[in-house]
Amino acid sequence: MNAPTTAPDARGATGKTADARQRATLTDYCASIGADPLLVQGAGGNASWKDGATLWVKASGTWLAEARRRDIFVPVDLAHLRAAVAAGQLDVAPRPLGEGGLRPSIETLLHALMPQPVVLHLHAVELLAQLVRPGFAERLRALAEAEQGAAGPLPPWLALAYHKPGLPLARAVADGLRRQPDTQIVFLQNHGVVIGAADAGAVDALLRRLLWLCATPPRPPVPVPAPVAVDMDAPAPTPPRASDGRPMAPVPDDGVQQLALDPQLFERLARDWAICPDHVVFLGAAPRRHDSAADFHTAQAACRHAPWPELLFIRAAGVYMADGFSAAKLAQLRCYYDVLARQDEHRPLTVLDQAQLAELLDWDAEKYRVALSR
Incomplete structure (x- = not known):
């Protein structure tokens, strides 16, 4: 991966070692959750970590499951994004650092807005199953209150109505964070969840708690019908065919x-x-x-x-x-x-x-x- 074109790191070897460890841990974590289709589906979802004035964010179109096999993270200028946000310019375009050919995720600004060092955005099935239901915010609140006695309250969270990914979603998240700056969890109607924490372990602990909180057993499958006897004198049944004549x-x-x-x-x-x-x-x-x-x-x-x-x-x-x-x-x-x-x-x-x-x-x-x- 190309090195970011930022000023030399003044934190010394200890800081660089900690950053390398953060990167390695998050890479392994992304590959692990990316292999679970109940958490990540193909190129869906993204992750990031902040390294000084650099935000490392998953590249658009890449798969979290590929994190160990290829570079899927793009470095962007975090200071530039934060200055634009402070000036109210949420339509700012992320400024990649280095010469890589991949584009930063369309959700890059969302990751910059969240203040925590590590941010994870997933379309986890157990959460999405709740987020597609009318009144999802009230339902989540009731679930969180019912669980509170055993594990204590959830960290500060927001529930937002649906917004198109990218700029409209970033604006909604920015508005929510202005109201509640210490937010760690953002539930997105018909979309997914955003979790921010100090490191990958803390993010995963919150994710597992949410999955347990929102778990819904799937309906039992309908048995696959037994093959029907075919009249040998009748034309054989065929599957639907595509436009080129090949069976689908x-x-x-x-x-x-x-x-x-x-x-x-x-x-x-x-x-x-x-x-x-x-x-x-x-x-x-x-x-x-x-x-x-x-x-x-x-x-x-x-x-x-x-x-x-x-x-x-x-x-x-x-x-x-x-x-x-x-x-x-x-x-x-x-x-x-x-x-x-x-x-x-x-x-x-x-x-x-x-x-x-x-x-x-x-x-x-x-x-x-x-x-x-x-």
């Missing part, structure tokens, strides 16, 4: 298959699709769902110029993907199932509206991130 393959994930096999989850596809930004950015604004493969082909034939889907949900049959469906998209699809499986079947969810969808899907920063994750 079943998604190789038993949990994801529940989205078509479980009647309750299949119905949720229509009304509860757009649950969070990453889901929409990687998988689109609406699902393609049909009652049968024949119904899909009939609909497609009626609209000959319609684009063929990468992802297809067939009621009671399965979830299918086109050739080239990326690992990043599969990670987001699994996250979607994991969140929906933790909802009561009668519970309504909060989803992104049409205006929020439009601003996400026409955003160059997210197009760049998706392109890197193919």
